[in-house]
Amino acid sequence: MVTPCIRYLGAQKHIPGHLWPFLLIAALTACSTLPKGGVAAPPDEVLQQAVEVALAADDEISAGAITVRVTSGTVELSGLLSSVAEVRRALRRAGTVDGVRAIVNRLRVGGP
Numbered sequence: 411m412v413t414p415c416i417r418y419l420g421a422q423k424h425i426p427g428h429l430w431p432f433l434l435i436a437a438l439t440a441c442s443t444l445p446k447g448g449v450a451a452p453p454d455e456v457l458q459q460a461v462e463v464a465l466a467a468d469d470e471i472s473a474g475a476i477t478v479r480v481t482s483g484t485v486e487l488s489g490l491l492s493s494v495a496e497v498r499r500a501l502r503r504a505g506t507v508d509g510v511r512a513i514v515n516r517l518r519v520g521g522p
Contacts, residue, residue, distance in 0.1 A: 452509045454480040460507045461485055471500050476517070478504075483511035490518050 452460070458480040465473040476489040485504055491497050497517045504513055 454482070457483065457485070457507065457509045461504050461510070464503050464507050465500060468499065468503050471496060471503065476500060483509060484514060485510050485512070486514040486516060488516035490520050492519070494519055 458478050461478050461480070462473070465471050465476055465478070472491055475491060476487055479486040479488075485507075487500060487504060491500065497515070497519060500517060501513055501515060504510060
């Protein structure tokens, strides 16, 4: 048996036209799980892996010397690199990953 409520909502011709926008807004509001920006941020673990892959994909960066930590979309890079250019390149590369909100630079220059 179909309840009167389901039967009423299921039949578009019985709902007055002026109520449809309100029903649509109510449905979209109830179903929305996205943050204010409209784009869901990836979990920190996924973002960390994406940054590590991006760094490893660049042959001019010693990705093995870089430690990546992510907290609420903020990426922290730490480690010892051979030049300032390499640090800049690593920061730029990490910044290209979707979902990165900010980067904390704890990279140092030293060594051969």
